[in-house]
Amino acid sequence: MASDRAKPCELDQEKYDADDNVKIICLGDSAVGKSKLMERFLMDGFRPQQLSTYALTLYKHTATVDGKTILVDFWDTAGQERFQSMHASYYYKAHACIMVFDVQRKVTYKNLSTWYTELREFRPEIPCILVANKIDADIKMTQKSFSFARKFSLPLYFVSAADGTNVVKLFNDAIRLAVSYKHNSQDFMDEVLQELEVGQAKMLGGLKKTASLQRDVECKPVERLLLGLAGGTCS
Numbered sequence: 001m002a003s004d005r006a007k008p009c010e011l012d013q014e015k016y017d018a019d020d021n022v023k024i025i026c027l028g029d030s031a032v033g034k035s036k037l038m039e040r041f042l043m044d045g046f047r048p049q050q051l052s053t054y055a056l057t058l059y060k061h062t063a064t065v066d067g068k069t070i071l072v073d074f075w076d077t078a079g080q081e082r083f084q085s086m087h088a089s090y091y092y093k094a095h096a097c098i099m100v101f102d103v104q105r106k107v108t109y110k111n112l113s114t115w116y117t118e119l120r121e122f123r124p125e126i127p128c129i130l131v132a133n134k135i136d137a138d139i140k141m142t143q144k145s146f147s148f149a150r151k152f153s154l155p156l157y158f159v160s161a162a163d164g165t166n167v168v169k170l171f172n173d174a175i176r177l178a179v180s181y182k183h184n185s186q187d188f189m190d191e192v193l194q195e196l197e198v199g200q201a202k203m204l205g206g207l208k209k210t211a212s213l214q215r216d217v218e219c220k221p222v223e224r225l226l227l228g229l230a231g232g233t234c235s
């Protein structure tokens with residue numbers, strides 16, 4: 001279970017021993033409760049005053065999933081940026097998205113399509129959880145079916161940052177989905193291939209050097225192939 005709480009300590013040994021790390025982003029209009037949801041999960045608290053997020057806040061959290069320590073970066077942004085395009089780096093290498101609307105303000109539900117379109121431009125495949133927040137203010141909303149979730153086959157969570165309903169479940173599920181996406185996606189394969197390429201390039205660099213220094217040394221077949229790939233020659 002990913003049930004650990006955020007630790008205030010800067011020097012956290014777990015961070016150095018972590019098995020993996022994931023990035024989870026949060027999207028939605030201003031004042032839907034993105035920051036309050038993070039506050040509820042990470043600090044188990046809720047201060048009702050509204051302080052709109054300025055630009056971007058990054059929270060670091062340590063979780064345990066299937067016995068493994070996972071470092072989670074939660075990215076929280078300001079919803080008023082909706083009318084501009086979000087910076088691509090916000091989406092860069094994100095492994096899951098929590099997309100929030102406010103059950104008390106219909107417009108925040110309508111605007112989901114703008115958020116979702118942009119998300120899919122940058123991250124076509126990452127898991128996305130749809131969140132109906134502030135159900136404490138109108139419990140009847142949990143009886144409503146929200147077609148946006150069905151249309152895009154998104155899991156829908158009814159939550160309240162104010163009283164904590166479903167918040168821990170929401171974040172724990174998001175972490176699980178992020179970890180699972182990271183290990184099963186094409187992105188993961190791309191990362192592995194990239195690392196192999198870097199390793200191979202280093203090896204080829206070494207071989208090229210050797211070949212130019214020792215031109216009369218006979219090349220073994222495998223070295224010929226590698227030198228061919230690197231543009232080197234064997235005499």
Ligand SMILES: Nc1nc2c(ncn2[C@@H]2O[C@H](COP(=O)(O)OP(=O)(O)OP(=O)(O)O)[C@@H](O)[C@H]2O)c(=O)[nH]1
Pocket residue numbers: 028029030031032033034035036037047048049050051052053054077078079080133134135136137159160161162163
């Ligand atoms: N009743 C109720 N109010 C909530 C809940 N979550 C957030 N709020 C209130 O909604 C307001 C906005 O919450 P924030 O978390 O700052 O919203 P945000 O989405 O981070 O807004 P930006 O940073 O501007 O994008 C605050 O006044 C909160 O007290 C909730 O679950 N229930």
Ligand SMILES: [Mg+2]
Pocket residue numbers: 034035036051052053076077078079
């Ligand atoms: Mg905020």
